[in-house]
Amino acid sequence: MTPISSIAPDMTSMAPLTMRNFQPDIERSNAIREAGVGAGSTQVAGPDPFGQMMKKFVNDVDDKLKVSSSEKNKVLTGEATNLHQAMIASQESSISFTLMVELRNKLVESYQELMRAQV
Amino acid sequence: MNVLSATAITASALESEKMRVDITSQNIANAHTTKGLDGKPYQRRVVAFESVLSEQMGQNMQGVRVSEIKRDETPGEILNNPEHPHADEEGNVKMPNVNIAYEMVDMVTATRSYEANLAVVRNARQMANQALSIGR
Numbered sequence: 001m002t003p004i005s006s007i008a009p010d011m012t013s014m015a016p017l018t019m020r021n022f023q024p025d026i027e028r029s030n031a032i033r034e035a036g037v038g039a040g041s042t043q044v045a046g047p048d049p050f051g052q053m054m055k056k057f058v059n060d061v062d063d064k065l066k067v068s069s070s071e072k073n074k075v076l077t078g079e080a081t082n083l084h085q086a087m088i089a090s091q092e093s094s095i096s097f098t099l100m101v102e103l104r105n106k107l108v109e110s111y112q113e114l115m116r117a118q119v
Numbered sequence: 120m121n122v123l124s125a126t127a128i129t130a131s132a133l134e135s136e137k138m139r140v141d142i143t144s145q146n147i148a149n150a151h152t153t154k155g156l157d158g159k160p161y162q163r164r165v166v167a168f169e170s171v172l173s174e175q176m177g178q179n180m181q182g183v184r185v186s187e188i189k190r191d192e193t194p195g196e197i198l199n200n201p202e203h204p205h206a207d208e209e210g211n212v213k214m215p216n217v218n219i220a221y222e223m224v225d226m227v228t229a230t231r232s233y234e235a236n237l238a239v240v241r242n243a244r245q246m247a248n249q250a251l252s253i254g255r
Binding site: 091 | 122126129134247251
């Protein structure tokens with residue numbers, strides 16, 4: 001098996017870029033976690049942060065799809081002439097959709113892995 | 120969530136280059152217009168761009184927009200053509216200051232810049248797709 005440390009140098013070289021982009025996300029998820037700890041129970045009460053995050057993510061993807069189709073409609077009805085905007089929006093929505101499917105596959109895979117566990 | 124990060128900037132550049140092609144097409148279309156809206160021969164328009172800070176991307180990311188569309192004030196050619204409806208008493212016609220060769224060069228540069236920006240979009244998409252295929 002490949003030791004994880006072998007890819008660690010690459011990760012640190014990427015750090016400045018990723019940190020800038022994900023800082024708000026990290027802070028948000030930290031805040032959510034702290035709120036959960038503050039509630040004083042090991043079991044997270046109410047809506048769980050991960051489920052919430054996934055829900056938000058799915059909503060984001062859905063929004064992108066909506067933006068893409070509305071841009072396309074605008075071009076087709078002659079309301080706007082910026083073809084590139086519509087194409088970029090459709091690419092963006094398709095990539096975020098692929099990302100969502102990829103995440104779902106990963107989740108289902110881990111669930112199946114758990115179900116196969118010996119009892 | 121922003122999967123194609125730099126595309127807002129590229130989109131602004133595409134918009135501006137498209138405007139440049141539009142203006143060139145207007146110049147070529149009016150290359151023989153001897154009477155514009157103001158009654159004078161058509162004067163070719165020149166597009167100038169300016170940087171604009173992108174709201175989502177922060178201080179270091181600059182997009183581009185059309186800052187102004189100016190008239191080129193250089194006088195046009197004067198032809199002697201007494202039969203022309205817009206000729207003056209001496210039979211002279213003031214022609215627009217449009218030079219088709221210049222306009223074609225402008226159009227080629229604008230088209231190539233548009234192409235370059237499209238290449239940026241294509242590469243950004245490729246990068247995202249390659250990153251997505253890490254787990255596969």
